[in-house]
Amino acid sequence: xxxxxxxxxxxxxxxxxxxxxxxxxxxxxxxxxxxxxxxxxxxxxxxxxxxxxxxxxxxxxxxxxxxxxxxxxxxxxxxxxxxxxxxxxxxxxxxxxxxxxxxxxxxxxxxxxxxxxxxxxxxxxxxxxxxxxxxxxxxxxxxxxxxxxxxxxxxxxxxxxxxxxxxxxxxxxxxxxxxxxxxxxxxxxxxxxxxxxxxxxxxxxxxxxxxxxxx
Numbered sequence: 339x340x341x342x343x344x345x346x347x348x349x350x351x352x353x354x355x356x357x358x359x360x361x362x363x364x365x366x367x368x369x370x371x372x373x374x375x376x377x378x379x380x381x382x383x384x385x386x387x388x389x390x391x392x393x394x395x396x397x398x399x400x401x402x403x404x405x406x407x408x409x410x411x412x413x414x415x416x417x418x419x420x421x422x423x424x425x426x427x428x429x430x431x432x433x434x435x436x437x438x439x440x441x442x443x444x445x446x447x448x449x450x451x452x453x454x455x456x457x458x459x460x461x462x463x464x465x466x467x468x469x470x471x472x473x474x475x476x477x478x479x480x481x482x483x484x485x486x487x488x489x490x491x492x493x494x495x496x497x498x499x500x501x502x503x504x505x506x507x508x509x510x511x512x513x514x515x516x517x518x519x520x521x522x523x524x525x526x527x528x529x530x531x532x533x534x535x536x537x538x539x540x541x542x543x544x545x546x547x548x549x550x551x552x553x
Contacts, residue, residue: 340366340481343411344473345389349403354411354470356387360444367446369481370432371488375400376446377412380426380456384416386444388432397431397455405429409459410466423461430454 339358357363363386370376370388375397377387389408391399409427412419419425434454436447448454 339476339478342475342477343407343470345404345407346469349401349407350392352389352391352404354387354389354408356385356411356415360442363444365481367432367435367437367444369485370435371485372431372433374432375408375429376432376435377408377427377429379412379416379419380428382416382419382425384412384419386446387412387415397429397453405457406463407466407470409457410463411470413459413462414467420462425459426456427459428454428456 340362341356341358343354345352345354355366357366366386366388371390373391373393373395374388375391377389378384387408389400389404408429412427413425414420416425430448430453434449436449438447441447
């Protein structure tokens with residue numbers, strides 16, 4: 339089971355989600371999206387919370403409002419973290435999550451610790467947590483199928499862009515060839531390369547002179 343929440347409307351159309359338990363967390367780790375940002379209470383057990391950014395956005399594009407929503411939600415879903423103030427919440431792009439065979443189910447590390455950020459949460463803000471819980475929807479998605487469908491769509495889009503690029507390059511090549519042919523034709527027609535009737539008359543022998551040559 340995966341729980342889905344809607345971030346504050348004024349921040350934009352953002353979906354926040356988390357797994358029911360460590361097994362769903364394992365699936366979310368395995369079949370995440372490049373646009374997903376992962377949140378967890380630092381040094382304490384907590385839910386794995388994600389926010390899915392818009393395509394093309396990065397961790398630098400997270401607004402203060404969305405960041406606060408995610409931090410409050412992950413604190414509220416930590417048994418220990420929900421009871422204390424001044425906790426740290428860490429967050430990082432899904433692509434930075436590291437999973438090895440030796441790790442327990444739901445356990446995760448990082449490829450690059452420099453890509454992990456920290457936000458301080460002084461206390462639980464019930465107004466935020468309650469607002470998020472009012473938007474909660476429970477679903478049992480096929481995360482693998484969703485990821486594969488998006489991957490197939492992305493591959494098809496890349497192929498279409500490649501076909502369009504090749505078509506543009508071919509059109510540009512043909513246009514260059516046409517322009518070269520046009521310039522070559524114009525070069526043949528310029529006046530300095532043409533012999534006028536007056537020039538022919540000035541350099542040619544008269545009919546009488548030609549006749550005399552044969553006599």
